[in-house]
Amino acid sequence: xxxxxxxxxxxxYANLLLMLTIGFTLTYLIxxxxxxxxxxxxxxxxYVSFTVVQxxxxxxxxxxxxxxxVSAIIGVIIYNGVLRTLKKFGGTLISLTISTLAMQIIxxxxxxxxxxxxxxxxxxYSRLFMFRxxxxxxxxxxxxxxxxxLLVFTLIIVLHLILTKTKFGISLRAxxxxxxxxxxxxxxxxxxxxxxxxLTGGLAGMAGALLPLWFxxxxxxxxxxxxxxxxxxxxxxxSSIYGAMLGGYLIGLSEVFGTYFLAQTFGSxxxxxxxxxxLIILCIVxxxxxxxxxxxxxxLQAKRISKKIxxxxx
Amino acid sequence: xFESMGWLLDIIVFFAVYLIVTLxxxxxxxxxxxxxxxxxxxxxxxxxxxxxxxxRIGMWLCGIRDLDYxxxxxxxxxxxxxxxxxxxxxxxxxxxxxxxxxxxxxxxxGFIASYPAIRLxxxxxxxxxxxxxxxxxxxxxxxxxxxxxxxxxSVPNIFIWIGDFASQFTIILTLIxxxxxxxxxxxxxxSPFGRLIKSIRENELTAECIGKDVVNVKIKIMMLGSAIAxxxxxxxxxxxxxxxxxxxxxxxxxxxxxxxAMIGGIGNNIGALVGVAAVIFIRRLIxxxxxxxxxxxxxxxxWLEQLLLGVAxxxxxxxxxxxxxxxxPKKIKRK
Numbered sequence: 001x002x003x004x005x006x007x008x009x010x011x012x013y014a015n016l017l018l019m020l021t022i023g024f025t026l027t028y029l030i031x032x033x034x035x036x037x038x039x040x041x042x043x044x045x046x047y048v049s050f051t052v053v054q055x056x057x058x059x060x061x062x063x064x065x066x067x068x069x070v071s072a073i074i075g076v077i078i079y080n081g082v083l084r085t086l087k088k089f090g091g092t093l094i095s096l097t098i099s100t101l102a103m104q105i106i107x108x109x110x111x112x113x114x115x116x117x118x119x120x121x122x123x124x125y126s127r128l129f130m131f132r133x134x135x136x137x138x139x140x141x142x143x144x145x146x147x148x149x150l151l152v153f154t155l156i157i158v159l160h161l162i163l164t165k166t167k168f169g170i171s172l173r174a175x176x177x178x179x180x181x182x183x184x185x186x187x188x189x190x191x192x193x194x195x196x197x198x199l200t201g202g203l204a205g206m207a208g209a210l211l212p213l214w215f216x217x218x219x220x221x222x223x224x225x226x227x228x229x230x231x232x233x234x235x236x237x238x239s240s241i242y243g244a245m246l247g248g249y250l251i252g253l254s255e256v257f258g259t260y261f262l263a264q265t266f267g268s269x270x271x272x273x274x275x276x277x278x279l280i281i282l283c284i285v286x287x288x289x290x291x292x293x294x295x296x297x298x299x300l301q302a303k304r305i306s307k308k309i310x311x312x313x314x
Numbered sequence: 315x316f317e318s319m320g321w322l323l324d325i326i327v328f329f330a331v332y333l334i335v336t337l338x339x340x341x342x343x344x345x346x347x348x349x350x351x352x353x354x355x356x357x358x359x360x361x362x363x364x365x366x367x368x369x370r371i372g373m374w375l376c377g378i379r380d381l382d383y384x385x386x387x388x389x390x391x392x393x394x395x396x397x398x399x400x401x402x403x404x405x406x407x408x409x410x411x412x413x414x415x416x417x418x419x420x421x422x423x424g425f426i427a428s429y430p431a432i433r434l435x436x437x438x439x440x441x442x443x444x445x446x447x448x449x450x451x452x453x454x455x456x457x458x459x460x461x462x463x464x465x466x467x468s469v470p471n472i473f474i475w476i477g478d479f480a481s482q483f484t485i486i487l488t489l490i491x492x493x494x495x496x497x498x499x500x501x502x503x504x505s506p507f508g509r510l511i512k513s514i515r516e517n518e519l520t521a522e523c524i525g526k527d528v529v530n531v532k533i534k535i536m537m538l539g540s541a542i543a544x545x546x547x548x549x550x551x552x553x554x555x556x557x558x559x560x561x562x563x564x565x566x567x568x569x570x571x572x573x574x575a576m577i578g579g580i581g582n583n584i585g586a587l588v589g590v591a592a593v594i595f596i597r598r599l600i601x602x603x604x605x606x607x608x609x610x611x612x613x614x615x616x617w618l619e620q621l622l623l624g625v626a627x628x629x630x631x632x633x634x635x636x637x638x639x640x641x642x643p644k645k646i647k648r649k
Contacts, residue, residue: 028437032437034437034440034441036444086628086631089632089635090635091631091632091635093437094349094436097349097436097437097440098572098576098627098631099627099628101351101569102569102573102624102625102627102628103624103628105565105569105620105623105624106620106621106625108565108620109617109620109621109624110621112617113613113614116613116614116617117612117613226448227444227448227449230441230442230444230445231445234441238438269456272452272455272456273452273453273456275448275449275452278445279445279446279448279449282442282445283442286430286433286434286442290434290438
């Protein structure tokens, strides 16, 4: 039987990873580059949460919408300020990717500066902190478990509705498919891209704001999550938002449960190697099914349809 | 005289080690077009191999047994150093054996890294290599028998028999090796093999169509580049005299070399040299004026350095993507 604490750990972590992975996949679809600065959005969220709790002495959940807004603004700045300028001057995919690496270094430095700046003001240690003790409880369950699960649930439904029912969502999918063709047909490509970068940053910031309620917050937490986000995105098949949801959840669960089962078998010192689990999954996926779960599902569907056609013909 | 030259020597060793690593990157990305974002992987493996092996080879040479290498590391290292003082040959053997092992191990790591490099698109590859470099650091940090995990291990001082100028000799040796590697690189890129890798960078399909084995060449380049970066990591540990697993981060050993290569000009060894010199010059300037800068800014200069160089990289890529010294087409002699 699994201990309940482990189950909570797994669900909260998987929820956060899902939010991060959706954003990462979205930017990959729009800009066609892996955004190495993606983890830093979560870092921004973590420090928004720290500010709200330790400086303003308010409820940590106020940080969630606030972090969404702050990270969304940073996302828009990255896209409009850096990536678009670089593209205008003829940047290749590689140079765009390197610029996200540079953005990661810059944002990480800013977060560290902010953490140093907060330390004397907050009167609390601003580099390794956790707010689990001030979280509320509802029916014996920690608040972050309920809030993050509800948030993820709403997020999936809302995102699905936006992407399939609204005009904006459909134009966004058109941009992903072929941005030139979409702009010919009158879609405002830059607007769609800006909104999706805001969404990307916002979701990651939200995940970051929830993170210290259950896990330890640190300026480097964001970049440490990056490997798991890569793995989740590739497991889901990097070309699909729905795949990202699935991948985020699966990687989150397998990281926590995998570490637990390995620790049961090999002893507790193995828990330190937790980050290797997503890496191993990443390698296996790339070797066996490089298009991820989405690719596998599409292949199965294609097989079924071709069988049907054969049957109809015979 | 040598004491007052301390800062200059520090710059020289910094320059030499980063030159080696940047040349490796330039070979992989600049000439062959493989975007190796896992450069820290090779450097870290080189350093960890040095940390794990140099002392153990010393133990074997000096006949030290029944002592745990990690637990009694300081004691063992001082015993080895005393032995080297008496018999310089031992230092030479330790150094040669370690460097040779580093080359072999890192070439093997490069072979493993080439597995994704020949199969994946650039964006997938970048993610996999970054993740691999992170994984190497996690293993180094947690697998204590390697380099002591969160503590560090010492590396024997191979020039201790010289006396006061031991560290100067290590620096000169590092510089000589980096110059040799530079010459070797120039030789490689001007050879027919160099033209082959450039043709692969320009158009893989064309190279394949005229009967070149692209996969094989890419594997070779990954192995060679990784071995060279590993030598850099190894020499760095010999200079520092310690190996700390946590020090081989993405910022220090992937981002800095990329920055240097991009600023200097990619696909061009002279450019790599200029880029390394420029970045080190800026970093030293910041460190030199540390106290006068810190009076104006309310935070540590470590972060200022990261901010400035991150912004510099973006500006260089926007306004001068070819770098300070662009790659020149090779002159063809007319008959």
